[in-house]
Amino acid sequence: MRLLITGGAGFVGSRLARTLLAKGELNGQKIERLILADQFPAPADLAADPRVSVKTGPLLTHCKDLENEAVDGVFHLASAVSGECEDDFELGLRSNLDSTRALLDALRKRTEGGAKPTRLVFSSSVAVFGPDDAYPMPAVIADDTLPTPQTSYGIQKHICEHLIADYTRKGYIDGRSARLMTVTVRPGKPNGAASSFFSGIIREPLAGIPSVCPVSPDVLHPMASPRSTIDSLIKVYECTREAYGGRTALNLPGLDVTVQEMLDALERVAGPKVRALVTFQRDERIAGIVSRWAKGSSSKRANSLGLFPEKSFDDIIRQYIADCEAGPNAATALKGMQ
């Protein structure tokens, strides 16, 4: 099969690509070709795999090709992140809305030419939920909680969920939208996402670097590890439409933890010296965005697909440490633990 991952050079995309290449198949079909489309170049190990084609540049420019170049499946992960979309309204509209529409229209044109609807998994986000003045947030965000997003990123993700539902209803694609919880611990550098600190307060101290937490310790939020997120995306791709249920987006599993619980876990796993590298200094902009996010989540539909969150945040930290140890930069990434 020929598979496309948009955002294929990104954090989730590149891990998904590695997992799929290691499996060698998806839904019982051998992966002959894996196309990684991203505005940034793909990591060298992926680009070196003979099954991989790399398309670098804005997604909008690649969508035209798709009309003539069959793919059997798509993981659509490419996205501008929440902080970027707040700072640059047009960037968000272009990257999240126009690009998705162009992708869907390219796939639609193929079915109009007689092709089978392409299966597509869309990474939506817990950011579709937020408190509108008319509707306070429930304590637990369920699959069927009314989304009233309070960021442009959340609005755009939710609009894409609806486009995907309609293109699916019309038979233009076989689309499934899955709302990712905040994926932690991300390696590398902080990014423009307002949620970036959730990884920073674990990643930086493990590397021996001080980290400033911009929100208070009692901030509660659903988290998922990269591994469980990728397993979930694959399962959502592989399940039958009946098992997915309807055309409405579902919540992926998340572990509801406070910042304090994250830091307690860090102390248990890596010791008090590492924990002590995290200090608190409130950033009103970040704290304001985060205060409008989900504080807890449920994911009954994902649970019915056999998907569950990690049992503790300790497990999520241990997974990050194990990933670092397996990589080339273990010494730097885990310098704080030496």
Added chain:
Amino acid sequence: MRLLITGGAGFVGSRLARTLLAKGELNGQKIERLILADQFPAPADLAADPRVSVKTGPLLTHCKDLENEAVDGVFHLASAVSGECEDDFELGLRSNLDSTRALLDALRKRTEGGAKPTRLVFSSSVAVFGPDDAYPMPAVIADDTLPTPQTSYGIQKHICEHLIADYTRKGYIDGRSARLMTVTVRPGKPNGAASSFFSGIIREPLAGIPSVCPVSPDVLHPMASPRSTIDSLIKVYECTREAYGGRTALNLPGLDVTVQEMLDALERVAGPKVRALVTFQRDERIAGIVSRWAKGSSSKRANSLGLFPEKSFDDIIRQYIADCEAGPNAATALKGMQ
């Protein structure tokens, strides 16, 4: 003030225009200029009013002008209807989605140039509600019922609600979305809307013309008269943001009636000979669309603005008859009653 009505030559738009011109003011401001934008020419009586400017052609082409031409308020009613959008997917995307985006972006560019956010009322629709396989429809559609639209028209309306919420949050407009119930009795000819028969089974027999109802008599649906719909749109424009509450769309009032109750009302108001002109012949396409629509509605937020539905469908029919009697075509429109 300068006011724009998109869809200003249409059924609701032209009535709204007449009501506003008769009032002479909106929200305490004198109406100096009323711009009617529509793909069809405005009715002659409206075009003849010295306060009226007519812009005929696709809305997309007018939006560019708006960047340079201040308006103080907008009623955004222009839309392709449900049947058209099912038949022509691209027409729906262009007329309902791209045009709204262009309108919002024109208004945004004005605030970026220092102008005050333009107040905008958007006519959304009860069609945003529908039963997804994962979520059956509740018996009563409330303001905060989860929208899972089952038509392209409903999807596009709901996407526009979210765009308007986000442009409002960013301070680019002062937007309010109001979900119209099915507006009955429409004069004139049947249109491409799947709901067209709801008017036809009253309008045609009153004119002495046989009418075929494409759904069964037990079909239940929320209805509103043109007059209550127009009063509601004006009230939603005039209310404060606090009274509107949040940025999420609200339901306008609807009277929940069955087709049978509509026909019983017709018999009470116009007699058995008129009623006998309606026969039943199922149209699977129409019946299929309508079966996925709301069967009852509540409108607490609109009620709190002082907006309520008619007390009976008899009142809605009497209103239609009175409107016909006041117009130039009374003899034709009410031929069945002679």
